[in-house]
Structures are given as structure tokens and as C-alpha cells.
Amino acid sequence: MVEILEFNILDNSFFEGFENLTFEDKEESEVFLQLIKADKIEAVSTKILDYIFDSHNNHGLGNIPLKALFALLGIKDKVPRYSKTKEEISCFYGRKIKTNGRMDLIIEASPYLFLIENKIRHNLDNPLDTYRKWVEKNYDKNHGFTEKYYIVLGINKPKEDLKNFKFVSHHNLVSKIIECRGENSSTGSTHLTPFIEDYFRAMKNMNTELSEEESQILDFCMNNFEKLDQLQNFKEKIANVFEKNLIDIVQEIEVFNDSKVCMDIADNWKDLGVYSDSQFFFVKEWACVLQIHYQLERVGIYLTPYSKTHKKVLSRECFEKFLIYLKSLKIKFVEHDPINNEFYIEIAKFEPMRGNSKIIKKINELISIIQ
Known part of the structure; x- marks a missing residue:
């Protein structure tokens, strides 16, 4: 018996809003740092920043990273030609250990x-004020550093009070470096350029800004999250209906x-x-398995042959022999690409929820013909 599901959770405003959305096939390919799960390790990022912000290193960027930082901070003065860096600087300020820390990078x-x-x-649970005081003490005017900037570099702006620190996103920093590099014809490539590009x-x-289309989708989801939750829950109900139908079908097939x-x-x-x-059943020199796959789009009937003796996956040559046998019986089929080296074919398809008797009849007829 077919179960009737009520589908009254959506209204016209939902459908109208959905129809106005544009869905892009936008896939960001993973880069090497992402593949080895190193893109989110702060120590790795800091070491790369330490390298590219030191103008004396052979990275082919010169002072372009510094130019990018100047632009993001709104510094209008001339960008120094040279810079050097210090990484992981221990900061001791006062006797209490909790007031001490380790600063990531100084340029x-x-x-x-x-x-x-x-x-x-x-x-962000670092003692930022301690860092600032340490810098003020160790880099006074006598050292020639009259302009000091304190920066939190992150994915999204922290909710915590940054006090004297300014926030710069990783996305904006590398985007500005790439932009400045495009405007400078004197940049070059080195053996490390591919790795630096990978980091960029x-x-x-990690935090690409949303396009206009993506923002519209986000707004739609935020305004309709209760209905979307209902739709998600509805999937299980549909699967339960499909399960009941498929149980009724397989009970009638030996x-x-x-x-x-x-x-x-x-x-x-x-x-x-x-x-x-299905269980294995024998056809000539093959052991075969039937699969019934009940989906929203279709009910597919699939046939997979194996070797009769050991029930192993067939070679391409043996599979071709099986196809020739089916053709000799005038059985129509559609060949699909192998999955996990297993060859299989589609021998029939039906519309879901259109009655089970046709499916049962088709499968029983097929088995009687090929055996």
C-alpha cells in the first residue's frame, strides 16, 4: 500500500524566493597545504610569513608583502625597500608567568x-597588552623605530577586544600581495615560488568572501531555516516510504x-x-547478483556478473563474453562504468511510486530468460 505524505510545509513566498536564486558550480580545488592538513597550522603560516616579509630572502617578491601591509593599514608614506623579521619571540614582562608569552612575528x-x-x-587568548608593552620597551626611539603597528592576522575578526591591535584578514593580505605583485614588473620567480603560491x-x-549570488543564498537560508529543516526531516520520511515499497517487491522475488x-x-x-x-544465482558460467535501487529519480534494476567458481570480479574479456550472451537472448541493457573494478549493467528502469507489480514481473521474466 502506497503511503500518502502531506507536503504542505512550503508557501508561495518560499518558491518565489527559491526561483530567484542563482546556483554556481563553483569548486575550489584543494592545494597541497590543504591536502596535508597544514593550512590551518599557525606555526606553518607564521614561518611562511616570516620568510616572505624578510626582503633579504630569495622569494622573488622584494618588498611587495610590505607594500601590501602598508596599503591595508592605510599608511601613505613611502614603503621601505628593506625589511627583516623575527619569529616566535619570547616575551617576559613581570614575574608572573601568566603575563608572559611568545609573540608570533615582528617585522x-x-x-x-x-x-x-x-x-x-x-x-585569541594571548596577552596582547603584554606584547605591546614589551615592544615599547625593547624598540624605543633610540632604536630608530618611531612608527609601531600591532596586528592580529586571522580568518575572521575576533569578538574579543583588540585594544591597540588592528585586525587584518589572511584573505585580504594575500589578495593585496597578489595585486601589488601584478602592478610590479620587477618581481621574479624562484624555486620556492610554487610553494608560496600554494600558501596564497x-x-x-579558507575565507573567500561570498559572491552576490552566494550572499542571496545565505539570506534565503537564514530567512527559511525552519522550512529547510522540515525539508531535511522529510527526506527520512520519503526513504521510509521507499523502504516499504522495496520490501514488498523483494518478498515476491525468489x-x-x-x-x-x-x-x-x-x-x-x-x-x-x-x-x-539479491543472493547469488547462476547463469551458465557466471554467478550473478541483481540490485534494485529505489530513488526519487528512478527505480533502477542492475545486474552484476562474477566468476561462477570463486565469485570474483570479472576481467574485461570475460565481461564482454557475458554481454554477448545477453545480446543472444535479445535482452536490452545499458552498460555503466565499473565501480571498484566491478562491471555492471542496467537492465530496466521504472518511475517510483507507480506500482510494484511491473517491477516484480520484469525481474521474474528476466531471471527465467537468462537462467
Whole structure:
């Protein structure tokens, strides 16, 4: 018996809003740092920043990273040609251990000095005021540093009070470096350029700003989250209906005796469904398995042949022999690309929820023909 589901959770405003959305096929390919899960490790990021902000290193960027930082901070003065860096500086200020810390990065570009606290994954719980006091004490005017800037470099602006620190995002920093590099014809490439580019892409991928279309989708979801939750819950109800139908089908087919019906509640609606695999049954020199896959789009009937003796995956040559046998019986089929080296074919498809008797009849007829 087909269960009737009431689908009254959506109204016209929902459909109108949905129709106005534009969905982009936008996929950011992973870069090497992301593949090895190093893009979110602050120590890795700090070491790369330490390298590219030191103008004496052979990175081919010169003082372009410094130019980018000047632009983001709104510094209008001439950018110093040279800069050097210090990484992981121990900061001892006072006797209490809790007031001490370790500063991530200092950039010296006289008369400018930049203290950078690098944050990617962790919360901002560092003693920023202690860092500032340490810098004021150790880099006074006698050292030639009259302009000091304190920066928190992160993915998103922290909720915590930054006090005397300014926030700069990783995305904006690397984007500005790339922009400044494009305006400068004197930049060059070195053996490390591909790795630096990889870092830039990883940082941009991490917090790329939303496009106008993506912002509209976000607004739509925020305004309709209760209905979207109901739709998500509705998937399980549909899968339950499919399960009942498939159980009714396999109970009427001998080769599915004792076969389980499995749910496949996928992330997307198209792949939502249930399926059942038959027991092995023998056809000439092959052991075969039928699968019924009940989905929103279709009910697919699939046939997979194996070797008769050991029930192993067939070679391409043996599979071709099986196809020739099916053609000799005038059985129509659609060949699909192998999955995990297993060859299979689609021998029939039906519309879901259109009655089970046709599916049962088709499968029983097929088995009687090929055996």
C-alpha cells in the first residue's frame, strides 16, 4: 500500500524566493597545504610569513608583502625597500608567568615596526597588552623605530577586544600581495615560488568572501531555516516510504530471499533512496547478483556478473563474453562504468511510486530468460 505524505510545509513566498536564486558550480580545488592538513597550522603560516616579509630572502617578491601591509593599514608614506623579521619571540614582562608569552612575528622596516599575532584555528587568548608593552620597551626611539603597528592576522575578526591591535584578514593580505605583485614588473620567480603560491591559494580558499549570488543564498537560508529543516526531516520520511515499497517487491522475488533492504540517505536529494542486493544465482558460467535501487529519480534494476567458481570480479574479456550472451537472448541493457573494478549493467528502469507489480514481473521474466 502506497503511503500518502502531506507536503504542505512550503508557501508561495518560499518558491518565489527559491526561483530567484542563482546556483554556481563553483569548486575550489584543494592545494597541497590543504591536502596535508597544514593550512590551518599557525606555526606553518607564521614561518611562511616570516620568510616572505624578510626582503633579504630569495622569494622573488622584494618588498611587495610590505607594500601590501602598508596599503591595508592605510599608511601613505613611502614603503621601505628593506625589511627583516623575527619569529616566535619570547616575551617576559613581570614575574608572573601568566603575563608572559611568545609573540608570533615582528617585522622591522625602520622607522616602521610591525608586531603580528597570527590566528587561524585558535581563540585569541594571548596577552596582547603584554606584547605591546614589551615592544615599547625593547624598540624605543633610540632604536630608530618611531612608527609601531600591532596586528592580529586571522580568518575572521575576533569578538574579543583588540585594544591597540588592528585586525587584518589572511584573505585580504594575500589578495593585496597578489595585486601589488601584478602592478610590479620587477618581481621574479624562484624555486620556492610554487610553494608560496600554494600558501596564497590556501589562505584565499579558507575565507573567500561570498559572491552576490552566494550572499542571496545565505539570506534565503537564514530567512527559511525552519522550512529547510522540515525539508531535511522529510527526506527520512520519503526513504521510509521507499523502504516499504522495496520490501514488498523483494518478498515476491525468489532470488531476493533473506536479502536486506538498506537505506541510502545521501547528502543530496537526487541520491536519496534504498536498495537491495539479491543472493547469488547462476547463469551458465557466471554467478550473478541483481540490485534494485529505489530513488526519487528512478527505480533502477542492475545486474552484476562474477566468476561462477570463486565469485570474483570479472576481467574485461570475460565481461564482454557475458554481454554477448545477453545480446543472444535479445535482452536490452545499458552498460555503466565499473565501480571498484566491478562491471555492471542496467537492465530496466521504472518511475517510483507507480506500482510494484511491473517491477516484480520484469525481474521474474528476466531471471527465467537468462537462467
